[in-house]
Amino acid sequence: MSESAAGPRTYNQTHIPRKYAQGKRRFSIYWTWSYPWEANRDVTEMDNRFSTITEVRRVAWPNYETPEFSEKIFLQGIAGTLELFHLSTLKFQRLVGEATEQPVAIYQRIDQAGQRLPIDKGILDDTDTLMIFGLDHMVTEQEASPDEIDAVQRFLAREGTCLVLSPHHDVGVSSDLKERAMEYAHHGDPLVPRQQRFGRYTLSMMKGLGVPVQNQYGLRPATVKGTNQIAPLNAFRDLDSRGWLSEVTTFNFHPHLPHYAVTTDDTKSIRVLSKQPIDMSRPHPFTEAGNTEFNNFLWMPPNEKRAGDILLADSTIFTTLFGGVESLENFWRNLAKTPLT
Numbered sequence: 001m002s003e004s005a006a007g008p009r010t011y012n013q014t015h016i017p018r019k020y021a022q023g024k025r026r027f028s029i030y031w032t033w034s035y036p037w038e039a040n041r042d043v044t045e046m047d048n049r050f051s052t053i054t055e056v057r058r059v060a061w062p063n064y065e066t067p068e069f070s071e072k073i074f075l076q077g078i079a080g081t082l083e084l085f086h087l088s089t090l091k092f093q094r095l096v097g098e099a100t101e102q103p104v105a106i107y108q109r110i111d112q113a114g115q116r117l118p119i120d121k122g123i124l125d126d127t128d129t130l131m132i133f134g135l136d137h138m139v140t141e142q143e144a145s146p147d148e149i150d151a152v153q154r155f156l157a158r159e160g161t162c163l164v165l166s167p168h169h170d171v172g173v174s175s176d177l178k179e180r181a182m183e184y185a186h187h188g189d190p191l192v193p194r195q196q197r198f199g200r201y202t203l204s205m206m207k208g209l210g211v212p213v214q215n216q217y218g219l220r221p222a223t224v225k226g227t228n229q230i231a232p233l234n235a236f237r238d239l240d241s242r243g244w245l246s247e248v249t250t251f252n253f254h255p256h257l258p259h260y261a262v263t264t265d266d267t268k269s270i271r272v273l274s275k276q277p278i279d280m281s282r283p284h285p286f287t288e289a290g291n292t293e294f295n296n297f298l299w300m301p302p303n304e305k306r307a308g309d310i311l312l313a314d315s316t317i318f319t320t321l322f323g324g325v326e327s328l329e330n331f332w333r334n335l336a337k338t339p340l341t
Helices: 002-006 035-039 053-060 078-088 090-100 146-156 177-187 200-209 326-336
Strands: 027-034 105-110 129-134 162-167 213-219 257-262 271-277 293-300 309-312
Touching: 027 035, 035 078, 035 105, 053 078, 078 090, 090 326, 129 200, 146 162, 146 200, 162 200, 177 213, 200 213, 213 293, 257 271
Parallel strands: 027 105, 027 129, 129 162, 162 309, 257 293
Antiparallel strands: 213 257, 271 293, 293 309
């Protein structure tokens, strides 16, 4: 938490619009959750909720046995875990802020104080790259309204804009409990329930925008033999004419990442720019079907109806909760330096 020492922290204030500056991209992160609904979930429920910090401390012991995570100054329930996600984007915010000379704006669909903020002109007018982090559990019933979809379509009509869509994993969809047990054993994270389905808001936005992708499963990436380092990406650099993956060989390790299944045969409308090798030592329905990699970074280039880019990448790629490497920072920098025209 020492990262917050970079400057004074503010809370419960109205956003001050950022002025346009030529070549200086303005980033905004939009967390799709209802913070109160997620934080108030019954902790006796087995599935479809975040862990409490007490559970995190028990599983990750002794990593969080430090004064800054004690009950004296840090929330110990589910709210504490939501705050971990907020804290984990500070490094990304700092790097992008330095690269663009613009602060990163942070929004929540429904915040700690119950203030509801749909995506609208107020958010989008001073944004060039909008990042929608799809970490709302489906049971909390968050959906994009027609007005929000229309606002994002208008945003993407502006040259130089970029929309990053990040629906998280979809674990335990099957009603077959043995299959859920196999998925759980595959990812190996005791903090993830046997069923944890994310992304209703982001998926509804994607449907409205005509994004032909479905988030599936929570897959464990392969690692370099004899290490805990994530295996290199299988990048399709000939398709990456924007250079999003320039000097990028890996993302960070996260034990349950979504496969972004493409639901169209139109290879011109959407490009899979990279795939991640899967840990094949742990059985999973996806690998038993013959798959050895999953789609983890996709691009929809501009077309005759849309001037902006659409990217799909999991939100954990933009956090430090799960480690980070120089390659990942190169990826962040590439996004920040993408020309506005």
